[in-house]
Amino acid sequence: MEISIKPNPACASQEARNQILAAPGFGKFFTDHMVSVTWSQGRGWHDAQVMPYGPIAMDPASAVLHYAQEIFEGLKAYRHADGSVWSFRPQANAQRFNRSAARLAMPEVPEDLFLRSIGELVKIDAAWVPSGGENSMYLRPFMFASEAFLGVRPANEYKFMVIASPVGAYFSGGVKPVKIWLSSNYARAAFGGTGAAKCGGNYAAGLLAQMEASERGCEQVCFVDATEHKWIEELGGMNLYFVFKDGTLVTPPTKGTILEGITRGSLLALAGEQGLKPVERPISVDEWRSGVTSGAITEVFACGTAAVITPVGKLVWEGGAVGDEKMGETTLRLRNALLDIQYGRAPDRHGWMSKLC
Numbered sequence: 001m002e003i004s005i006k007p008n009p010a011c012a013s014q015e016a017r018n019q020i021l022a023a024p025g026f027g028k029f030f031t032d033h034m035v036s037v038t039w040s041q042g043r044g045w046h047d048a049q050v051m052p053y054g055p056i057a058m059d060p061a062s063a064v065l066h067y068a069q070e071i072f073e074g075l076k077a078y079r080h081a082d083g084s085v086w087s088f089r090p091q092a093n094a095q096r097f098n099r100s101a102a103r104l105a106m107p108e109v110p111e112d113l114f115l116r117s118i119g120e121l122v123k124i125d126a127a128w129v130p131s132g133g134e135n136s137m138y139l140r141p142f143m144f145a146s147e148a149f150l151g152v153r154p155a156n157e158y159k160f161m162v163i164a165s166p167v168g169a170y171f172s173g174g175v176k177p178v179k180i181w182l183s184s185n186y187a188r189a190a191f192g193g194t195g196a197a198k199c200g201g202n203y204a205a206g207l208l209a210q211m212e213a214s215e216r217g218c219e220q221v222c223f224v225d226a227t228e229h230k231w232i233e234e235l236g237g238m239n240l241y242f243v244f245k246d247g248t249l250v251t252p253p254t255k256g257t258i259l260e261g262i263t264r265g266s267l268l269a270l271a272g273e274q275g276l277k278p279v280e281r282p283i284s285v286d287e288w289r290s291g292v293t294s295g296a297i298t299e300v301f302a303c304g305t306a307a308v309i310t311p312v313g314k315l316v317w318e319g320g321a322v323g324d325e326k327m328g329e330t331t332l333r334l335r336n337a338l339l340d341i342q343y344g345r346a347p348d349r350h351g352w353m354s355k356l357c
């Protein structure tokens, strides 16, 4: 399918753009264009276009506004020293998008259409890809049920869109250990639920726990399993890793209730090169507490595309806390190893990078 290009006749001035790129923050500013593709029963995917970024008209009865049939992805475009722009494992995002689509009873987006949509958007808005530091362009592909119908069934019309946002570091103030609130009142995912799908509904359901965390002075929430309330799962939008004194790097197995992070998977692959033994196994709240106290666990960190790798300083719960505010050496080493590949400073031995322009 052709993607038609409708250039924005009123792009931001170079001056306005440079001002944004000097301090982009995270997810606050958007580029001059976006991608929109429509799917309808019978016609399938059609009307693919790169068009000026802007508001979209929606019928108030659009199914997504009532029943939350929506999924999304998140990946970044990195500017290398020679000026070229690259993405990191975009095929993995395309494949996960389609696993999420299947779980939410939505049509799949052909991998090739997903990748070309990203490629065309980055090409036309290449001037928006910042350079320097940990700056990048965050790409947000998403799909929602656009059919105007209040009956409950999978919709027969959808929009697939991609928007782009120049970003700096996810946590303002740079890399520093975050405090994590252990949620005992709320669960993120249960067996048979949507925990492994990247859908907006999972995030909506986690916001109240996130508020509870903020009230305790914590930046993020750690969710445990919904059955025994005992096993560590993940944060609201990041996976967790534990560095053990014996050189193992432990992360909970995904098993359908944890989002399979691409950063998580990449670290499983990189651990060996960094002299660590990657292990996927269940880890309990008790093991986290006692391991940090005894010294068996030396570092804990969270990982995801937006914040890369973020050290976890403290685990806080009703009536107690463990951990210190230090940034671990292994955490920093893994973080740099990953960033060096993404920014083209280290050889790409795994074939993870794709050149966009």
Ligand SMILES: *Cc1c(COP(=O)(O)O)cnc(C)c1O
Binding pocket: 074, 198, 234, 235, 236, 237, 238, 239, 259, 260, 261, 262, 263, 264, 303, 304, 305, 306
């Ligand atoms: C997106 C996401 C992650 C991280 O996935 P990456 O592919 O590494 O960015 C982890 N947990 C949840 C719940 C997510 O939505």
